[in-house]
Amino acid sequence: MPTEDGADKPKDLLVIESTRDFTCADCGTAYDRGRLLTMDDAGPLCLACADLAHLEFLARGDTALTRRARKHSTLSAVVVRWSSRRRRYERQGILAEPDAIEKAEQECLADADARERRRIREAVRRDEQDTAFVDELAAAIRAQFPACPADRATRIARHAGERSSGRIGRTAAGRALDPDxxxxxxxxxxRHEDTDYDELLMGGVARFDARDRVRPAIDAVLDRWESGIIGP
Known part of the structure; x- marks a missing residue:
């Protein structure tokens, strides 16, 4: 790929994790499979002969760490291994200078700390927003049902507005405190606290039939709360 000055971008140095025993073409040392090598015109070279033995292996898996390590390392190489099943070389990680890897790790840790602090701030902000909404919804319940006990109104509001619950308080209408x-x-x-609706469901009664049976009891409680008559 051309760079800004028109020159071709240099290719990555490749280091291969051997899948068989090999002998270094330079020093003649025999190595077992699994060792790292580079390929030269004369044949495979061990890392010492390829002047890469001072580098440290960093396994793949953390993209940010790898990117930063390569940025800070004067010399780096991509480590690959041949997959006989997929018939291709697959990336295993990189080789980079130890100081560069350590610096990259420190930067990533700083980022992780910052993300954790941001997560805590956002959680606190969500809690504050949820608390404010529960108070607003409880007040709306009390305005619409004056005789509803204050603690009951708060309990209803907290249950209805629970985050990620999918309940009415999380809908657009609920957030807007729509009367309906x-x-x-x-x-x-x-329905759940003042009638035998749950018992009916447990007894095998169909949901809509159970709702029809308890509707008069629900209406009675709502009438009391709307009319100002103190009740359950």
Whole structure:
């Protein structure tokens, strides 16, 4: 690939993880499979003879760490291994200067610390937003149902607005405190807490049939809460 000045970008130095025993073409040392080598016109070279023995292996898996290590290393090489199943060389990692790898690790750790601090800040902000919404929804419930006990209104609001729950409080209408959405949240709470709806479901009654059976009880509670009559 041409660079900005028009010259071709130099290719990566390749180091091969051997899949068979080999003998260095320069020093004549025999090596077992799994050792690293480079290929020269004369044949395979061990890392010492290829002047790469001072480099340290960094396994693949962390893209940011690899990128930074290569940036900080004056000399680096890509390590590959032949896959007989896929019939191709596959990247295993890189060789880079130890100081460069250490510097890259420090930078990545600093990034991880920053991400953790950001995650904590965002969690706190979400909690504050959720608390504010629960208060707003509880107030809307009390405005629509004046006789609903304050602690019950808060409990309904907290349940309806639970993050990632998919409940009415997480819908656009719920977040906008739409009266119909507020009513649905209250109805859902009354259905489960003030009627035998759950027992009917456990007894095998179909959901819609169970809802029809408990509707009068729900309406009775809602009427009391709407009219200002203190009740459950």
């Amino acid at each position: 959405a507020v009513r649905l949240a209250v109805v859902a709470s009354v």
